[in-house]
Amino acid sequence: MLNRKVKERLYKFTTYGAAFFSLGVLLMIIGFVFINGFKLLNIDLITHNYTAVTYISDLNDGFVLNEYQSNIEIDENTYYSQKWGVALTDDTDLQGKNVIVVTYVHEDSPLNTLNNKGVGSLTLSLRKDYEIIRIAFDGAASALSSRGAQNMINLLDAQDNIRELEFQTTGGGIRGSIITTIYLIGLTLIFALPIGVGAAIYLNEYAKNNRFNNMLRTFIETLTGVPSIIYGLMGLAIFVPITIKLTSATGGNLISGSMTLAVILLPIIIRTTEESLKVVPDDYRYASLALGASKTQTVFKVILPSAFSGILTATLLAIGRIIGESAALVFAIGTSIKDDIYLTDKSASLAVHIWSMMTDEPANIELSSTIAIIILFMVLVLNISVKLISKRFMRKYGVTQ
Amino acid sequence: MKKIKGLSLVIILALGFMLTACQSDETFNTDSNITVYTRDTTSGTRAGFMGGIGFAEAESSDDVLVEGFVIKDNTGIMTSMSTDEYGIGYVSLASLTDDIKGLSYEGIEPTVDNVINNTYGLKRPFNWMVRQAGDYPSQDVEDLVEAFVAFLTTTDAADIINNAGAVALPATQTWDDIKADYPITNQDNSTVTLRFGGSDSIQKVAEALTQAFVAKAGNFVADHDHTGSGDAYKRVVGSQKDESVGKDVGFASRPFKETELEVDGTALDMDQYGQLAWDAIVAIVHVNNPLNNVSAEDLKKIYDGTYLLWSDLISE
Numbered sequence: 001m002l003n004r005k006v007k008e009r010l011y012k013f014t015t016y017g018a019a020f021f022s023l024g025v026l027l028m029i030i031g032f033v034f035i036n037g038f039k040l041l042n043i044d045l046i047t048h049n050y051t052a053v054t055y056i057s058d059l060n061d062g063f064v065l066n067e068y069q070s071n072i073e074i075d076e077n078t079y080y081s082q083k084w085g086v087a088l089t090d091d092t093d094l095q096g097k098n099v100i101v102v103t104y105v106h107e108d109s110p111l112n113t114l115n116n117k118g119v120g121s122l123t124l125s126l127r128k129d130y131e132i133i134r135i136a137f138d139g140a141a142s143a144l145s146s147r148g149a150q151n152m153i154n155l156l157d158a159q160d161n162i163r164e165l166e167f168q169t170t171g172g173g174i175r176g177s178i179i180t181t182i183y184l185i186g187l188t189l190i191f192a193l194p195i196g197v198g199a200a201i202y203l204n205e206y207a208k209n210n211r212f213n214n215m216l217r218t219f220i221e222t223l224t225g226v227p228s229i230i231y232g233l234m235g236l237a238i239f240v241p242i243t244i245k246l247t248s249a250t251g252g253n254l255i256s257g258s259m260t261l262a263v264i265l266l267p268i269i270i271r272t273t274e275e276s277l278k279v280v281p282d283d284y285r286y287a288s289l290a291l292g293a294s295k296t297q298t299v300f301k302v303i304l305p306s307a308f309s310g311i312l313t314a315t316l317l318a319i320g321r322i323i324g325e326s327a328a329l330v331f332a333i334g335t336s337i338k339d340d341i342y343l344t345d346k347s348a349s350l351a352v353h354i355w356s357m358m359t360d361e362p363a364n365i366e367l368s369s370t371i372a373i374i375i376l377f378m379v380l381v382l383n384i385s386v387k388l389i390s391k392r393f394m395r396k397y398g399v400t401q
Numbered sequence: 402m403k404k405i406k407g408l409s410l411v412i413i414l415a416l417g418f419m420l421t422a423c424q425s426d427e428t429f430n431t432d433s434n435i436t437v438y439t440r441d442t443t444s445g446t447r448a449g450f451m452g453g454i455g456f457a458e459a460e461s462s463d464d465v466l467v468e469g470f471v472i473k474d475n476t477g478i479m480t481s482m483s484t485d486e487y488g489i490g491y492v493s494l495a496s497l498t499d500d501i502k503g504l505s506y507e508g509i510e511p512t513v514d515n516v517i518n519n520t521y522g523l524k525r526p527f528n529w530m531v532r533q534a535g536d537y538p539s540q541d542v543e544d545l546v547e548a549f550v551a552f553l554t555t556t557d558a559a560d561i562i563n564n565a566g567a568v569a570l571p572a573t574q575t576w577d578d579i580k581a582d583y584p585i586t587n588q589d590n591s592t593v594t595l596r597f598g599g600s601d602s603i604q605k606v607a608e609a610l611t612q613a614f615v616a617k618a619g620n621f622v623a624d625h626d627h628t629g630s631g632d633a634y635k636r637v638v639g640s641q642k643d644e645s646v647g648k649d650v651g652f653a654s655r656p657f658k659e660t661e662l663e664v665d666g667t668a669l670d671m672d673q674y675g676q677l678a679w680d681a682i683v684a685i686v687h688v689n690n691p692l693n694n695v696s697a698e699d700l701k702k703i704y705d706g707t708y709l710l711w712s713d714l715i716s717e
Contacts, residue, residue: 054616119589119619133613134560136575142556144564146513163575164557166613251645336624360604363476 033376037369045094045370048173049339054133056117056166057124063110065160072104079153085109086156088132088149094172095357096366099131100145100152102167114165126167136164174371176339177353183341184258184349185322191262192318196269197311203270204277205299223267228328235260235332249344257333261325265318272317276310277303309390316386320379326351350375429486429689431712435703437470438478438490445600445630445654446475449525450491450682454700467706475602478685486687487711489703493602493654494681495566503683505694511683516568522697527567527603527678528653529553530637530661533670537649541585541593545621546649548583549595552576552614553677565609568679576617583618590619597625599633599652606678607652630654634661638669654680691715 068085080087085106093099105111111126135156136142143155199220207213239256243249249256280303288298304311326349334346335356341347348356354371357364440447442461451459458465463472471488473481478490482501494511497503503511506523515521531550537543552558557576559569580586597607604627611623626646633651635641639661642648653661662669684695692715702708 052612054612056613056616118616119587134564136557136560142560144560146564146566163577166616168612336626358476359601363479 030376033369033372035369036366037371037373040094040096040366040370041373042094044170045173046178046374047175048094048170050171050173050176050337051339052131052168052171054166054168055124056164057114058117058164059110059162060113060115060123063113064108065110066108068106068109070104070106077149078103079149080104081153081156083157084111086111086126088152090149093131093170094367095364097172098146098148100149102126102128102130102132104128111165117164126165129170130167131170133166133168134164135162135166137161138163172367174350174353174374176341177337177348177350177371178374179341180254180338180347181323181349183254183343184261185319187254187258187343188261188265188322189315189318191258192265192269193311193315195262196266196314197273199266200270200273200277201299201304204274205295205303220267220270224271228264228325229331231260231264232328232331234263235328239332243344247344252332252334252346254333254341254343254345254347257329260328260332261322264325264328265321268317268321269314272314273307273311276307276313279310280306308393312386312390312393316382319382323349323375323378324351325349326355330355429691429711431691431710431715433487433711434709435711435714436485436488437467437704438473438481438485438488439466439470439704440474440478440491441472443629443631445525445602446491446493446682448655449680450523450684451704453523453525453682454697454704456701456704459704466704467709470704482685482687484687486689489684489686491682491684494683495602495605497683497685500688501685502688502690502692503685504692506684507696508694511681513563513566513568516679516681517563521681523683524568524679524681525655526676527600527606527680528633528655528657528674528676530599530633530651530653530657530669530674532637532642532649533664533673536638536642539593541590542595542649544583544585545590545593545595545618548586548618549611549614549650550672550675551579551583552617553610553675555579557613557617558610558677561609561613562606562678565606567603567606568681570676570678580617586618588619590621594622594624595650596648597623597650597652598627598636598646598648599650600630600654601627602630602654602680603627603652627652633657638664638673652677 065083066085067082069082070080070085070087072080072087074080074087075089077091078087078089086102086109087104089101089103091099091101105126105128109126114124114126116122116124132145132152134142134144135152137155137159138161140155140159143152145152203213203217207216235256236252239259240252243253243256243259244251247253247255284302284306285298288302289295293301329349329352333348333352335348335352336346337353337356338345338347350371354368357368357371440450442463448460451457456465463470471481473490475492475496478492479496479498479501481488482490494503494513494516497511505511506521509515509521511521516524529550531546532543534543537546554570554572555574555576555578556572559572562569595611597611604625607627608623608625611625615621615623626648630653632641632646633648633653634657636644636646636648637651657674662674684700686692690711692711695714699708699714703714708714
């Protein structure tokens, strides 16, 4: 027999162990995400479009090659062509791929006034921060971005004319996916909150304790355990055709996606709201009824405000679930990453954006981790703000739980 | 004070836990079993690899492979090879990174230059397929697809393909030479959407190609949805062509099967499909593995189970 002290110490140590294990796992996840994703994290990623705009151009007739002197600082990754008056740098784009970026164009350089070979405005000019994809020459091998800036400058210096210059704006940003996520949160809550809160009020305030209502409650609880991919299938089979019929949509779209998410969220919202309605003391109900208020007045004017913080918690949990859900959305909206977001068009949320980066060949773990950091940050901000709001609200109504 | 002590103990233990989870051993034991990784039978990479090493039976059947092989997708093989010291797998050259070791094949290093000068032997074709004439959503789409297919044979497209890590077929004419034949490319096409799909190994190349061609052809919208070589036929001319997943251009990272060159017994037009590039496949191992070079015969013996231990292959 162990003596009591040793036994107690053993129990105590087990709790310490459990705590450090959970903390360790959490730190490992956050550490992994930060180590991998931190170097791609910058404001450009959040503000830029995903699709880059490509331009093709050639030189204006009567261009002049010259000795373009410049006084710019040249670091070790930058190469300058005096002949063409342009400086190029080896860099990585927002997705971590190697690209050649224009860092300087001399004001008299022939590259400042280019003919547009595509459709649109007639003239183009090469400016700072554009990425050069390739430069093609007459009767010589083309300069490609995959061979690096030094190679491109050397080839450029050896030529006196350019047949075609292909360059693009910076792409790979996640602006569209962030907007999609915000749309999804708003729309889903519009669908899910009234139904969820209403169902919770019915179950807790109006429903009699009979077999039908007990069954209803059990069914709702069972819904929590259904894997989200099955909801996704249901969204594809039911909500997508409905929205195609009612709106101008042609396939999966944001509305069908938020309807699917709303169904996923219902059990969470009902459960959490019901729990918070349960803890409202019965004294409130009796007092309200005794003052002459009707049952409906009691529920909506007295009980509901007291349960506000519980509903807020339900909303927070719901938003967390919306931000994190990907499996259902892959079916119900689709996976194409878009920059212009329409409610009746397909689009990708941040979580689906990660999914899509990871199914690329090769998988882009760095960018996925960066998006994960952004998601973690969003959830943290939500968490804190909901806590602050509910604290203020509770003080205002004098409700404490 | 007691609180701080408890908290710091928890943090120290947590850090220790993280450190032990990250540690790895540095020595390579050649007496270990070889863990064989492979793609599944629908993969174009697998067809190219097995065909390339002279083990064609394994292209579409798992039964002939060594016992205990592991099936993973492309990313799965890459991550396994950075953790499993005794594994061997294969990926497309464009996927190769510094975290894993790409083996030379028959003494030739797997580099883009060696594929371009045609000395590296383990490669597979990248193919395209388009819809039947008259079977497009609109005339504009049909004309643009026709122009895109013509673009694939130009030096401009060859540059883009090489730039994206694949190896282009030889080309002589430029887009400037032939663009007068495709007047559709001179108008504003920003309301026209072309749907591209098929092999996900070709996705990077296909996206680079459409990005370049969009600028040349009136800024049409290129919608990419790549799901695997098998879907190239299915969604362009096969059973799913009229569903919402239907595509206008499909890509396959392997030769088309004979059943994929006909619809209901009628052969496809010769100009409905073709090759756009070559891609090299590289056998990969963990960075600690002393092996540097491998022959087709070695690989076949590993995959059919003749070689079970690394010492069968590494003599020292």
